[in-house]
Amino acid sequence: MPVYAKNRQIVVPGELIAETNRYEVEGKIYRKNKKIYSKVLGVVFIDEEKRNIRVLPLKGKYIPNEGDIVIGKVIEVGLTNWTVDINSPYLAVLQVTEVFSKPTQISRTELSKILDVGDIIIAKVISFDYTRDPLLTIKESRLGKVSRGIIVEIPPSKVPRIIGKKGSMVNMLKNMLDVEIVIGKNGRVVVIGKDPAKEEIAVLAIKKIEREAHTSGLTDRVKAFIEEKLKELGEKS
Amino acid sequence: MGVLSLLKKEVILAGLKKGERTDGRGLLEYRKVEIKTGYIGKAEGSALVRLGDTKVIAGVKIDIGTPFPDTPDMGVQIVNAELIPVASAVFEPGPPGEEDIELARVIDRGLRSAEAVDMSQLAIIPGSRVWTIFIDIYPLDHDGNLIDASGLAAMSALLDTKMPVAEVVDENITLSENKKPLPIKTRVVYVTLAKIGDYIIVDPTFEEELVADARLTFAINEDRNICGIQKGGSGSFKVKEILEAKKIALEVAEGLFEKLPPKPTSE
Amino acid sequence: MKKEGIRLFNDEGKRTDGRYPNEIRPVRIEAGVLKNADGSAYIELGNNKILVAVYGPHEAVPKYIAEPDKAVIRCKYSMAPFSVSDRKSPQPSRREIELSKVIREALEPAIFLNEYPRTMIDVFIEVLEADGGTRTASITAASVALADAGISMKDLVTAIAVGKAEGKLIVDLNGLEDQYGEGDMPIAIMPQYNEVTLFQADGIFTPEEIEEAFRLASEAIKKLYNEQKKALKKKYEEVIKEVNQTE
Numbered sequence: 001m002p003v004y005a006k007n008r009q010i011v012v013p014g015e016l017i018a019e020t021n022r023y024e025v026e027g028k029i030y031r032k033n034k035k036i037y038s039k040v041l042g043v044v045f046i047d048e049e050k051r052n053i054r055v056l057p058l059k060g061k062y063i064p065n066e067g068d069i070v071i072g073k074v075i076e077v078g079l080t081n082w083t084v085d086i087n088s089p090y091l092a093v094l095q096v097t098e099v100f101s102k103p104t105q106i107s108r109t110e111l112s113k114i115l116d117v118g119d120i121i122i123a124k125v126i127s128f129d130y131t132r133d134p135l136l137t138i139k140e141s142r143l144g145k146v147s148r149g150i151i152v153e154i155p156p157s158k159v160p161r162i163i164g165k166k167g168s169m170v171n172m173l174k175n176m177l178d179v180e181i182v183i184g185k186n187g188r189v190v191v192i193g194k195d196p197a198k199e200e201i202a203v204l205a206i207k208k209i210e211r212e213a214h215t216s217g218l219t220d221r222v223k224a225f226i227e228e229k230l231k232e233l234g235e236k237s
Numbered sequence: 238m239g240v241l242s243l244l245k246k247e248v249i250l251a252g253l254k255k256g257e258r259t260d261g262r263g264l265l266e267y268r269k270v271e272i273k274t275g276y277i278g279k280a281e282g283s284a285l286v287r288l289g290d291t292k293v294i295a296g297v298k299i300d301i302g303t304p305f306p307d308t309p310d311m312g313v314q315i316v317n318a319e320l321i322p323v324a325s326a327v328f329e330p331g332p333p334g335e336e337d338i339e340l341a342r343v344i345d346r347g348l349r350s351a352e353a354v355d356m357s358q359l360a361i362i363p364g365s366r367v368w369t370i371f372i373d374i375y376p377l378d379h380d381g382n383l384i385d386a387s388g389l390a391a392m393s394a395l396l397d398t399k400m401p402v403a404e405v406v407d408e409n410i411t412l413s414e415n416k417k418p419l420p421i422k423t424r425v426v427y428v429t430l431a432k433i434g435d436y437i438i439v440d441p442t443f444e445e446e447l448v449a450d451a452r453l454t455f456a457i458n459e460d461r462n463i464c465g466i467q468k469g470g471s472g473s474f475k476v477k478e479i480l481e482a483k484k485i486a487l488e489v490a491e492g493l494f495e496k497l498p499p500k501p502t503s504e
Numbered sequence: 505m506k507k508e509g510i511r512l513f514n515d516e517g518k519r520t521d522g523r524y525p526n527e528i529r530p531v532r533i534e535a536g537v538l539k540n541a542d543g544s545a546y547i548e549l550g551n552n553k554i555l556v557a558v559y560g561p562h563e564a565v566p567k568y569i570a571e572p573d574k575a576v577i578r579c580k581y582s583m584a585p586f587s588v589s590d591r592k593s594p595q596p597s598r599r600e601i602e603l604s605k606v607i608r609e610a611l612e613p614a615i616f617l618n619e620y621p622r623t624m625i626d627v628f629i630e631v632l633e634a635d636g637g638t639r640t641a642s643i644t645a646a647s648v649a650l651a652d653a654g655i656s657m658k659d660l661v662t663a664i665a666v667g668k669a670e671g672k673l674i675v676d677l678n679g680l681e682d683q684y685g686e687g688d689m690p691i692a693i694m695p696q697y698n699e700v701t702l703f704q705a706d707g708i709f710t711p712e713e714i715e716e717a718f719r720l721a722s723e724a725i726k727k728l729y730n731e732q733k734k735a736l737k738k739k740y741e742e743v744i745k746e747v748n749q750t751e
Contacts, residue, residue, distance in 0.1 A: 010737045013614075013651050014659030014696045028656060030616075037696070039616060039656040041736050058740060060654025061542070061561055063620070089561040089623040130621040131572065157654065214740055215747040335605040338598045346706045350687075451609075453703070463714060466689070466705035471612035473699040476718050483711055 007046040008216065010058075011038040017053060018046070026054040042157075043214045058214060062088040062156040062186040064134040068125045069143075071151065071184035072136065077112045084121065087153065087186045090134055094123065098137035120146040122182055122190070142182075149180075149192035150199050154210045156187035161213040162206060169209065169219055176226050177202050201229045246433070246448040253436040260289070260442060267440045267489055270496045272389060274397035282398025282419070286390040289442065290380035292324075295372060295390035297398045297419075301361065301410065302369035312359025312367045316345035318374040318387060325379035325443075339469070343384060344374065344391050347425050347456030347465035354395060355420040361403045361410055368400065370419070381442035384454050384467075388427030389497065395419055396498040418501035425464060426493040428486035429454040432472060437482055439489055453479065455486040459494070510684045512669035519669070520680050521550070528664065528676040528724045533645065533735040535652045543653025545735065547645035550678055551635035554642050556649040560625035569624065574617035576624045579608035581642060583631040603639050610643050610663065610692040610702035616656040625655065636682040637665045640690045643702060648732050660732050661701055663692035664724045666717040668707060673716055675724045689714075691721050695729045 001020035005011055017029070017036045025031065028039040038044060042057040064070070064086065072092060076083035084092040096106055099114060106114070115121065121136075122143050128134035138144050154162070162183055163170050174181055179193030179202050189206055193199045205222055212218055252258060262268070268289030277283035282297035302313060318341035320328040333341075348354065359368040372394065374387045399416035431441035431449040441449060450472025456465030463483070468474065474482070512520060521529070529550030538544035541557035548554075564570035581603040585591050611627065627649070629642045640663035647661040667677040668687035682688055687707025693700055709717070 010740045012660060012733050012736050013657035014694070015733075016696065030658070037658075039658075040654055041651045043740075057654050059543070059652065089563055089620065091563065155654075212743060212747055215744050217747070221747070335601050338601050339605055342598065342602050350706045350708055451613075458708070461711075463705065463709045463711065464707070466703060466714075467606075468700070468703040469606075469609060471609050473613040473694065473697075473701045474703070475699055479700060479703065479718075480715055483714055487711060 003046065005044050005046065007044070008214070009044055010042070010214070011044045011055060012041055013039055017044055017055075023051045023053050026052065028055045028057050029053065056160065056214075057157040059155050060157050062086065064088055064090060064092070064125045064128040065185070066125055066127055068185040069182075070123055070125060070136070070186040071146070071182065071188035071190055072121050072123055072186075074115050074117055074119045074121065077115070077117060080111075082111070082115050084123070084136060086123075086134070086136075086184075087156070087188060088134075090128070092123075092125070092134040092136050094121070094136040094138065098126070098135070098139055101139055115145065120151065120190070122146060122184070146182075146190055146192075149190050150203055152189045152191065152203050152206050154187050154189065154206065156185065158210045158213045159183060159185055159187060161209050161218070162189065164219060169222065172219065172223060173202055173205055173226070176223070176230070177205075197233055198230075201226060201233070204229065242447055245444065249445065249448055250434050250436070253433060253438070258438065258442075259444065264436060264438045265485055265489070267492060268442075270389065270493065272393050272496055272498065274393050274498055280394070281400055282394045282396075284390050284393035284397055286386050286393065288382060288386040288389070288440070290378060291376070291382060291386045291443075292378040293374060293376045293383065293386040293390045295374045295387065295394040297394045298371040298373070299398070299400050300369045300371065301366055301403075303365065304360070304363075304367040308356075310360040310363035310367075311356040312354070313369040314345065314349060314354060314356065314372070315369065316341045316348070316372045316374070316391065318344070318376075320376060320379075320383075323378075324376040328379070339467075340383060340387060341374065343454060343456075343465065343467045344372075344388055344427070347388065347427060348372075348391065348395075351425045351456070351458040351464035352422045353392065353425050353458075355422045358420040362405055362408065366410060368403075370395075370398075379443055381444070381446050382429050382440050385427045385429050385440060385493075388425065388456070389493065392425055393498055396421060396424070396501065421500050423459045424494065424497050424500060425456055425458050426490050426497065427454055427456050427465070428489045428493070430482045430485060431470075432474060432478065437478060437485070439485060453482050455483060455490075457487065457490040461487060461490070510680070512681055512685060513672070519674065519678075521678055523676075525672055525674045526720060526723060528727060529678065531728065531731055533648060533731045535648050535735040536739055541649070541653070543649045543651070543655070545645040545648035545652060547641050547648075549637065549641045549644075549676070551633055552631070552638055552641050553633040554638065554645055555630045555632060556642065556645045557628045557630075558626065558646070558649040558653040558655070559628075560653070561620040561623035561655070562626075564622060564624040570622040573621050575615070575620035575622075577608050577612055577615070577617075577627065578624055579604050579611070579627040579629070579646075581607055581629045581631070581639070583634060583638070587631045587634045603642075606702055606704065607639060607643055607646065611646055611650065611661055613699070613701045614647060614657050614659050614661045614694055615650065616658065619656050625650075625653075634679070636677045636679040637690070639663075640665050640692060640702075643692045644728055644732065648735055651736055659694035659696045660729065661692050662695050662725045662729045662732060663690065663702060664721050664728065665690040666721050668709065668713070673713060673720055675720050689717050691718070691725075693721075693725055695725055 692702030
């Protein structure tokens, strides 16, 4: 089949990647008859074995999907809900019924005691269709208010790289630096650790991944980077 | 464009496939044109145009003014258009918006490029006093294709215009009782086509404009050359569609030239 | 507007700046030049210097402007007062208002608007120095800025103006040719599809010249399209090179 792009090549909107019906396509791609085009400025991955072509955007805003874990910031306290900024063109809504597992009666003044303007939450998108704002929940375990740690914002398109294949990248960061890391699909990452110096190394590592996200061999380079930073830390103390 | 318009588009497209439009016209058929000049007594020239149900009035006022610095011995032409609420529910009261301005500038460019009015004959005292021609276009009822209708109205009003004769004695300007027509070099017509799906139609109605992907206007002079082009709307045209549209516009222009008042004969 | 005495060609058939009829001016495009914008681009084409910033998609403001099924594009073309010889007042002129509209309509067909319903995308164009062909240069830069913002697009949009001087068709009009020539025909195209999104003309063109104008424009469009691609890929390809060198 005619292929016009190479695996891991940078592509621009409208760039012709291949001409075939026999491949599955994923990500920011559109088809016209047999022709496969990129929709965005991104990286194209061509897997000849799995017969799969995928374009990962290099930039772009976060558009919510049901089931996404996101890190949001409360910007308004309403009568029965909170408005939450999730770093997206769409503002999200957290209903009071999505806070507690048991049905509870809460007055408005108590709402701000639970979550006030400026609070950071780890939430899950429970619904989003294009006619209304995304709805969130913090009912499940591992969701809720974040009270400490550092928040890093990265382009949402880089999130898969921070996670790595089957979590390999983020697990490496967690283990090497003894920190808890929660990655929001919306490009916000929370790093919580006991040692602030190690929290900072985690942030630097995340920034490095962001910058080199489209390159190969990144996991090894990040490992080496962290080892060096830890050594510097050890030499200081 | 909401759900309702999407349904309308389906209906319109189904008709176009069969070569029919909702008002019974063929794809390349123009609506009936009626032009009445001398409609407004206080204007030096005026015309009321009916294009189907679209109604546009244009008035020409003449005044003495100063020339532009880089053309000291040429008259000045100013075209203005106002899409007033009287004409359509879609026009809001207020200062001119982008559509009013686009309409005025498209009509102005067509006339100017063709030199419809011979500006070089409008100097009174070269370098300081020249005739200023104000063309004001007011659509009164909007059923599509305001550009072509406005073009016919503006051109007809210019052809209808009677201006005073200026006499200059020792830097003093006196206007005689005699009136003469504007010096017209050529007449200009505008032909607008719209693209709906894969179909090109001529002279769209308001409804057709709502569902159209884009429109294309050609301004044509009496030499049958193109003296203005404007693509509008959020869609696109293939190059061959543009060349096809150009051919159609030149054919349609013939009928419009016949409707226009004749050029004033030099006495 | 004609002026006696200004020659737009010399005896060798070269234009006022030494070009042949089918040559474009030196061009330079850079993507991602502004820190605050979601996407940005800068173009130099001859003496033209134009900066474009894209913000969005973001919440529509005011809310009632939002469309339920697609993004709304807001485009503002503006010329800086010092961009032209006779200082231009900062107030938006009728020309700037019309150009803002036609430029918006030149970019819209290329964007997958349905991917961002109820949002707004802002395209702000600032002409810092003008020398003929600003609207087409703006479109060329704006589509780079939109791609730089990560917005889904069917294709880039590439634009150039064809003109007429002393009866000959020329490509990429400079300021003098725009002012004293016999016609100006700006064209914008989605290059992979050969679909025209901006098409205007003033002056006089024969029907045959219009056909020829498209042929003349296509070489120029190819060159500019390559520059657009280069500008977008440059930053990332440099990082790849850097990384490969350190290993």
